Amino acid sequence: MTKLYFFYGAMNSGKTTRILQCAYNYEEQGMKPIIMKPKIDTKGSDYIVSRIGSKRKVDFLIENKMNIYDIIVEKYTNVDLLIVDEAQFLTERQVNQLMDVVIDLHIPVMCYGLRTDFKGNSFPGAKRLLEIAHELTEIKNICECGHKAMFNVRMIDGKVQTEGDSVAIDGEGKVTYTAACARCFRLKTHHKFDNDK
Numbered sequence: 001m002t003k004l005y006f007f008y009g010a011m012n013s014g015k016t017t018r019i020l021q022c023a024y025n026y027e028e029q030g031m032k033p034i035i036m037k038p039k040i041d042t043k044g045s046d047y048i049v050s051r052i053g054s055k056r057k058v059d060f061l062i063e064n065k066m067n068i069y070d071i072i073v074e075k076y077t078n079v080d081l082l083i084v085d086e087a088q089f090l091t092e093r094q095v096n097q098l099m100d101v102v103i104d105l106h107i108p109v110m111c112y113g114l115r116t117d118f119k120g121n122s123f124p125g126a127k128r129l130l131e132i133a134h135e136l137t138e139i140k141n142i143c144e145c146g147h148k149a150m151f152n153v154r155m156i157d158g159k160v161q162t163e164g165d166s167v168a169i170d171g172e173g174k175v176t177y178t179a180a181c182a183r184c185f186r187l188k189t190h191h192k193f194d195n196d197k
Helices: 015-028 068-075 092-105 124-132 182-189
Strands: 004-008 033-038 047-049 055-057 060-062 081-084 109-113 135-138 151-156 159-161 175-180
Touching: 004 092, 004 124, 015 033, 015 047, 015 055, 015 081, 015 109, 060 068, 068 092, 081 092, 092 109, 092 124, 109 124, 151 182, 175 182
Parallel strands: 004 109, 004 135, 033 060, 033 081, 081 109
Antiparallel strands: 047 055, 151 159, 151 175
């Protein structure tokens, strides 16, 4: 059965490396993978870039109001796999369109992305994928303390950020992220999971 997959993990868990390997494996078997990512992700411009230095040009940049189903039907033929990087930035509607790609076009769709933003809140695309994907796979990562990383801490010019938009805007300063376990996330951000305490 053709499926919609969501592979999620904290920052720096190796999601992009997995995408590159997956695409390579399909091509090695003579099959055709298509890689897309939301245009809002300006890191690497129209490339996906892994931390270990590997990169690959994406086939299509998705804008917020685009219909992914229509794009596949109009622009691509004989697709064996659709891979979506940074899927958390998709709209709920676009995730629904991916499910239609799976059901109507019989193309497996593998989405990779974050579950939550730097405040610990769901992204719309990730939330919808967690609701409807056939298979969910957590890509594990570790915090600097050695425990399982679940959250992302945003820093601008080395200072921890607790306010701002879910997506960092270019030009704000040097934006970096680190993965953290729940305890370290709370220590660094002073975030209380239960604000009534």
